[in-house]
Amino acid sequence: MKILRSLLAAVLLGNLAGAMAADAPALYTQHCASCHGASRLGGMGPALLPESLERLKRKDAVATIRDGRAATQMPAFAATLSATEIDALAGWIYSPVSPAPAWSEADIRASRVEPYPPGSLPDARQGAVAKADPMNLFIVVEAGDHHVSVLDGDRMERIHRFPSRYALHGGPKFTPDGRYVFFASRDGWVSKFDIWNLKVVAEVRAGLNARNAAVSSDGRYVAVANYLPGNLVIFDADLKLLKVIDGRNLKGDASSRLSAVYDAAPRKSFIVGLKDLPEIWEVSYDPAAQPFYEGYVHDYKMGEALPTPGFLNARRTVLDVPLDDFFFTQDYTNVVGASREGRGQVINLDVRRAIAALDLPGMPHLGSGISWLRDGRRVVASTNLKDAQVSVIDMQSWQTVATIPTLGPGFFLRSHENSPYAWVDSMMSPTARDTLQVIDKQSLKVVHEVRPEPGKTFAHVEFDRRGSYVIASLMEKEGALIFLDAKTFKEIKRLPASKPIGKYNLNNKIQRSEGTSH
Structure with missing residues (x-):
């Protein structure tokens, strides 16, 4: 028994020594930074932040480093790195970046690419798309x-397939004419795809960890809800930055991740969910709407129009608990939501308060x-x-x-x-x-x-x-x-x-x- 304990101790000490010998930051700089960015914010490859990797299990990350990823530029490191080094790298990418990474308005604007500017592609459906029912x-x-x-x-057939950004999230959103679709990736990239021409025509990085995007019912605006940094980013239809709204409360002394943004077509507004604060925001894009005079979002004065034509100032509905999940009635008057604890409520967006509680057990x-x-x-x-x-x-x-x-x-x-x-x-x-x-x-x-x-x-x-x-x-x-x-x-x-x-x-x-x- 003593011999067995000694052997186990030797193995554990050997593994510990191996892990200590594996300098994860140095390994990352040598093998990963050129594709994933020196600060792990992404580049040619996706961001390697805990927030971006929450869908990827640790064992799968180890397998990806070891074996690579087919049909991508991610190589296999099994022949280059030891198992201990690979495990150390996997641990490193799941560790928080300190200080927390930032993504400014200048960063957003600098990230934008436009392979096909407006007017450079035909304004008619091409190829196999022209032969299909567009709807x-x-x-x-x-x-x-x-x-x-x-x-x-x-025809029940695939007519096109193309590579996307890493880990698309929140579902694609379409313009009302069915020509364009917008995708939001987990690490903040928003891609605009021209369905009629089967081309990605523009991309921009709205944040470092995005939850989803919404397209206005008139097709003029795209809104993105971010966990990191916690904000709402609004673009025009060509993904040019218009406005960034921080996820802070009215006093500005508390902040939140933004959990989702939805288009409320009948109201001509975006509805925004906050993960950490008991609030819902409504941001109007209706140029004919009257300004909201109370419950405004922190950085707008009462009655002041947003600087972008067609946008008015936003208003908030204050709740008693944050809502983590939403359903909307067909006219978008009511938000049917549940908290993380499973507490269901009906929130009326006109009177801006809860009007009913729901009997919903579980989650x-x-x-x-x-x-x-x-x-x-x-x-x-x-x-x-x-x-x-x-x-x-x-x-x-x-x-x-x-x-x-x-x-x-x-x-x-x-x-x-x-x-x-x-x-x-x-x-x-x-x-x-x-x-x-x-x-x-x-x-x-x-x-x-x-x-x-x-x-x-x-x-x-x-x-x-x-x-x-x-x-x-x-x-x-x-x-x-x-x-x-x-x-x-x-x-x-x-x-x-x-x-x-x-x-x-x-x-x-x-x-x-x-x-x-x-």
Whole structure:
């Protein structure tokens, strides 16, 4: 026994000595800085900050350093670095940068690139896009190798595929004519893609860790919510910087990360969520609107118009707790939200206060909520990230109508105006993540299950524009897009895809279908 303890002690001391010998900062400077930036803020490669890597497990980071990443410029270091050095590097990139990195307005402006200035590409749909129904195209985000695909929804075929920035987040957002789509990456890059010409036409880095972007309903403005630095950044449609609003409270003595920004089309404004402060902001882009005279955001005086034409000063709704997840009523009068603790509330944006509390146990995922008419009354349904259930709530009384048991905690819920069914996954479940369940929207009963590949994650349904079929994601590195008949639930076709995490139909997004998140 003493010999065994001695051997174990020797091994532990050897590992400790090896780790101490591995100078992670020096290794980073020698092998990584040229691509990822001296301060780990990114360059040719993505930012290597804890905030940017929160979706990447430590073991996967070790594997990437060791084996490289196919179809990218990330090389394999297995033959160059020892296992101890690789592990030290992985630890280094997950450590905080001190002092915290900054990203100024000058940095934003300097980052902007425009490969195709306005007017340099044809103002008509080209090639395969010209032959397709422009409103039945799909944009597919493939996280496995950081690419985006464009699908012809009528032919069920991929017509284009191109590399994206690292770790797109928050879903693509479209201009109302369907020509442009904007992507926000985890490390703050915003890309403008011309669907008609299949070209990335402009990019800018809005921050160091972005949550999502929103495009105004008139297509003139793009807003980006950042965790790092905590601010709202507003661009024109060509991604030229217009305004930066810090995530501070009215007194300026507390700050917050911005968790999300949404376009409220009927209100002609952006709605902004704050992660760390109990507030919601509304920023108007309506040139005909009257100025907001109270509850204004800290750096605007009462009644003062924003310096950009079409923007007025913003106002805030003060809450008792921060809301971490949002759903909006179709007219965007009410925000249906939940706190990190699962406390649900209905916030009216006109009176700017809570008007109802919701009975929602667990951790509801209202950001993936959908609505429909049931017995003449509109209901909203939400998945739950903690409990195996879907909650259905009456949107007049705000009372829970039903709690539908599911196979496990789920992330996405999707439907369509022309379909009697809603589809839900159980992707947060360790045992049922491979199964989609189909719910009858009137009886509120599960009527079917789809399990094409046992043991493999199967989630995120998107309907075509007519509601005749759905595409679901087999979310594996060597995954697939699986087309299913929306009435019979039978498989129609498969297309290979590298961990497809989201699919977005132009018509459903632009028309703000009640069956998909906004």
